[in-house]
Amino acid sequence: MNAGWTSPTVALVAALLAGLVALPLLVTDAYILHVMILIGINVMVAVSMWLLGVTGLISFGQAGFMFIGAMTTALLTKSLGWPFWLALPLSALVPALIAAPVGRLSLRVRGVYFFLVTLAFGQVVNGVFAYFQEPFGGWYGIRDIPAPQPASLFTTLNKVPFYYLCLALTLITVGVVYRVSRSWFGNVLWSIRESELLAASVGIDVPGTKLIAFVVAALFAGVAGSFYAAYFAYISPLVFTFEYSVNMLIFIVVGGFASIAGPIVGAVVLTLVPEMFRMTGKYQLLAFGLILILSMRLMPQGIAGAYAAFRARRVRSSLPARAQSPGMDRET
Amino acid sequence: MTLALQIVTSGLVTGLIYMLIALGVTLLFGIMRVVNFVHGELVMLSAFAVYFLGVGELGLPFALAMLCAAAAAAAVGVICQYVLFRPMHYDILNCFIIGIGASFALRSASWAIFGPEPIAIPAVVPGVMNLGGVFIANQRLFAAGLCVVLAIALYLFLHYTRPGKAMRAVEQDREAALLMGISSEQVYVTAFIISAVLAAVGGAMLGSLFGIDPEMGAEPLLKSFIIVQIGGMGSIAGTVIAALFIGLTDSATGTLFGGELAFIIDFAILMLILIVRPRGLFGYDVSH
Numbered sequence: 209m210n211a212g213w214t215s216p217t218v219a220l221v222a223a224l225l226a227g228l229v230a231l232p233l234l235v236t237d238a239y240i241l242h243v244m245i246l247i248g249i250n251v252m253v254a255v256s257m258w259l260l261g262v263t264g265l266i267s268f269g270q271a272g273f274m275f276i277g278a279m280t281t282a283l284l285t286k287s288l289g290w291p292f293w294l295a296l297p298l299s300a301l302v303p304a305l306i307a308a309p310v311g312r313l314s315l316r317v318r319g320v321y322f323f324l325v326t327l328a329f330g331q332v333v334n335g336v337f338a339y340f341q342e343p344f345g346g347w348y349g350i351r352d353i354p355a356p357q358p359a360s361l362f363t364t365l366n367k368v369p370f371y372y373l374c375l376a377l378t379l380i381t382v383g384v385v386y387r388v389s390r391s392w393f394g395n396v397l398w399s400i401r402e403s404e405l406l407a408a409s410v411g412i413d414v415p416g417t418k419l420i421a422f423v424v425a426a427l428f429a430g431v432a433g434s435f436y437a438a439y440f441a442y443i444s445p446l447v448f449t450f451e452y453s454v455n456m457l458i459f460i461v462v463g464g465f466a467s468i469a470g471p472i473v474g475a476v477v478l479t480l481v482p483e484m485f486r487m488t489g490k491y492q493l494l495a496f497g498l499i500l501i502l503s504m505r506l507m508p509q510g511i512a513g514a515y516a517a518f519r520a521r522r523v524r525s526s527l528p529a530r531a532q533s534p535g536m537d538r539e540t
Numbered sequence: 541m542t543l544a545l546q547i548v549t550s551g552l553v554t555g556l557i558y559m560l561i562a563l564g565v566t567l568l569f570g571i572m573r574v575v576n577f578v579h580g581e582l583v584m585l586s587a588f589a590v591y592f593l594g595v596g597e598l599g600l601p602f603a604l605a606m607l608c609a610a611a612a613a614a615a616v617g618v619i620c621q622y623v624l625f626r627p628m629h630y631d632i633l634n635c636f637i638i639g640i641g642a643s644f645a646l647r648s649a650s651w652a653i654f655g656p657e658p659i660a661i662p663a664v665v666p667g668v669m670n671l672g673g674v675f676i677a678n679q680r681l682f683a684a685g686l687c688v689v690l691a692i693a694l695y696l697f698l699h700y701t702r703p704g705k706a707m708r709a710v711e712q713d714r715e716a717a718l719l720m721g722i723s724s725e726q727v728y729v730t731a732f733i734i735s736a737v738l739a740a741v742g743g744a745m746l747g748s749l750f751g752i753d754p755e756m757g758a759e760p761l762l763k764s765f766i767i768v769q770i771g772g773m774g775s776i777a778g779t780v781i782a783a784l785f786i787g788l789t790d791s792a793t794g795t796l797f798g799g800e801l802a803f804i805i806d807f808a809i810l811m812l813i814l815i816v817r818p819r820g821l822f823g824y825d826v827s828h
Contacts, residue, residue: 264633313811316818320575320632321773324765325814331762332807339800454640461637491652497645504638505627 228375232368241367245439247479248374249432252381254459254471256428259385260421261460262397264319267422268453269310269326270429272333273303275448277430278437282350283343285438292356292438299434300427307426311419318404330450338445349444353437362438370439377435381428386468388424397421451493458496462503464510473511545674547791553680555787556687557749561742562764562771562779563694564735570774571711571731572630572724577639578620579739580761581646584754586613586740587747588654591661602664610740617736618729630728643757650754661748683745690741691780694734698776703730711774763790766806770813772820782821 232241257270277299284295314325337344344350355362361369388394396417399407408414437443455478456471463474478499482492507514561583568576586609592598594605624642628634663679698704709717710727718724746756767786771778786806793802813820 266633266637313814316814320636321769321818323633323636324575324769325810328762328766328807328810332804335800335803339798339804451644454644457637458641491648493644494648494652497641497643497648500641501624501638501645504634504641 232371238367241371243480243483245367245371245374247476248378249436250456250459250475250479251378251472252432253429254456254475255382255385255468256425256432257456258460258465258468258471259389260418260425261465262389262394263400263418263421265322265418266457267326267425268323268450269330269333270425270456271448271450271452272330273307273426273429274433274436275333275337275443276303276306277433278443278448279337279344280430281434281437282353282443285354286350286352287343292354296431296434300430303430304423304427307423308419311422315415315418315422327450330453334445334448347445349442351442353441353443355441356438374435374439377431381431382468382472385428389468393417393420455496458500461500462510464512466509466513466516470510470512477511542673547795548788549674549676550680551788551791552784553684554791555784556684557742557745558760558763558767558787559780559783560687560690560738561760562767562783563691563776564738565764566768566771566774566776566779567731568735569768571707572728573632574625574630574635575632575639576735577636577643577761578646579735579764580757581643582613582617582736582739583743583746583760584650584757585616585646585743586610587661587743587752587756588650590744590747591659591752595661606741606744609744610737613736613740614733617732621728621732647754647757654754656753658751658753660751661744663748679748683749686741686745690738695776707731763806766810769810769820772822775820775822778820778822
């Protein structure tokens with residue numbers, strides 16, 4: 209794990225925050241703001257997925273929970289005419305409520321079995337929404353989802369309000385997940401990763417702890433989905449696919465599992481790079497597949513892990529010579 | 541009555557093909573605890589191989605094209621083992637993730653190379669048979685027969701040949717097998733080859749019944765995951781029973797309510813199994 213609140217880290221985070229808040233004042237290009245919003249959505253989902261990933265479990269149903277959140281917002285605001293601000297908390301709550309029984313069942317199995325069950329769950333959410341034309345819109349999805357209120361502010365052409373909304377939601381997500389991962393509860397999660405048996409033997413309710421992490425992850429995926437629906441005004445089963453969940457996993461693997469910086473760095477880098485090269489659709493999958501293989505082979509601790517190792521090496525090399533271990537133990 | 545029989549026969553045929561593909565998944569899992577995500581892409585690639593060898597300018601006879609495709613699939617399988625799974629030390633979670641990467645890369649490369657036009661392998665035995673009012677395409681019977689023959693061959697191989705016995709020994713206790721002078725690495729290579737060959741035949745059969753496209757590997761792979769989980773990972777008998785069961789339910793729901801509902805029903809069955817018996821029908825303890 210990283211060193212905690214050293215002053216350079218605080219300064220860096222503060223500067224980054226100031227930059228993010230001031231960005232719309234400096235940049236007026238709508239495209240750049242759009243990319244920033246995309247990054248924000250991806251960071252929310254990746255970070256929520258990472259929280260459960262801390263215990264060594266990866267939920268391949270994350271896109272499914274995001275879809276449930278997006279669908280809740282779409283149905284409430286479009287069909288029932290609710291304001292977005294009421295739909296948003298409900299869109300977080302509904303996936304969490306669904307996650308509770310699903311997690312209770314799927315956490316009965318461990319490791320790769322859990323991967324497979326959550327994978328199947330994501331497919332089923334997608335399948336159900338695609339199967340029922342009423343009220344989910346079937347394969348065509350739902351169009352013309354109303355923007356948040358006041359409508360005069362959140363217009364299609366003005367990205368700035370959406371940018372600030374996205375920034376706020378992302379910061380809340382990252383902040384809460386960070387606090388949780390650093391709390392007593394977070395320590396319990398890490399202990400489960402190290403040794404599930406040992407954790408259970410000192411009286412930790414292992415399934416219960418995992419379940420809470422699973423539900424919290426679903427909750428924030430729902431928030432991301434809700435924002436997605438309001439921002440794009442269009443959702444369909446072709447968006448929230450298994451591939452989407454895997455992309456989130458790739459963000460975490462490339463960024464690194466060891467700290468919350470991992471999923472954030474991964475999401476930022478891997479959202480920016482395809483945008484810069486204008487890669488689309490199938491070719492992006494090709495590139496992401498290769499990136500996943502390469503980073504598993506060459507950089508098993510991700511960018512954040514490699515950076516931490518680099519810093520540690522610099523500190524160490526300034527000390528008197530000492531036997532160095534490569535320190536590349538594999539983590540997932 | 542005829543409808544019921546029709547559902548049962550077509551369900552059994554699909555179930556047998558799924559069985560062949562799922563057997564490859566369960567074999568690798570049983571022996572080295574690897575969930576091979578590339579398996580579906582092997583299915584897809586060999587279907588394309590059979591098509592281009594047997595239908596294009598080459599026009600090889602089906603059996604020869606099938607053999608070449610199986611050899612190619614085996615080669616890809618072994619390459620995957622050496623490049624992906626061995627460097628991960630066959631760690632189950634890492635292998636799963638890196639396998640997804642390879643699967644995505646292969647699938648989108650196939651989109652780029654083969655394009656989206658749907659093609660199909662022509663039936664080896666054309667025509668339709670009338671079995672007491674139930675119509676069934678000869679090609680389906682052929683596919684079902686081939687699957688049964690291969691499954692029996694796999695059983696005989698595992699129980700009556702030296703490499704097969706070595707495989708089961710490694711499955712039961714890797715270290716004890718090592719002490720008996722069985723190289724587990726060699727057994728792994730054999731297992732990857734067999735698994736890839738099963739995928740290749742499954743791919744050719746799927747390609748001749750339902751057409752070929754770069755996405756064709758995804759659904760059988762998901763189905764195999766559900767099947768091996770219901771049957772119990774690593775259990776051959778469980779895989780056979782679960783595959784036929786899933787084939788029948790798919791056929792019934794597909795005919796009565798439409799194909800998209802079939803997957804939801806499968807998942808419901810899977811969830812039910814997890815509640816009642818998390819290790820599957822015949823599986824090991826799941827404390828991975």
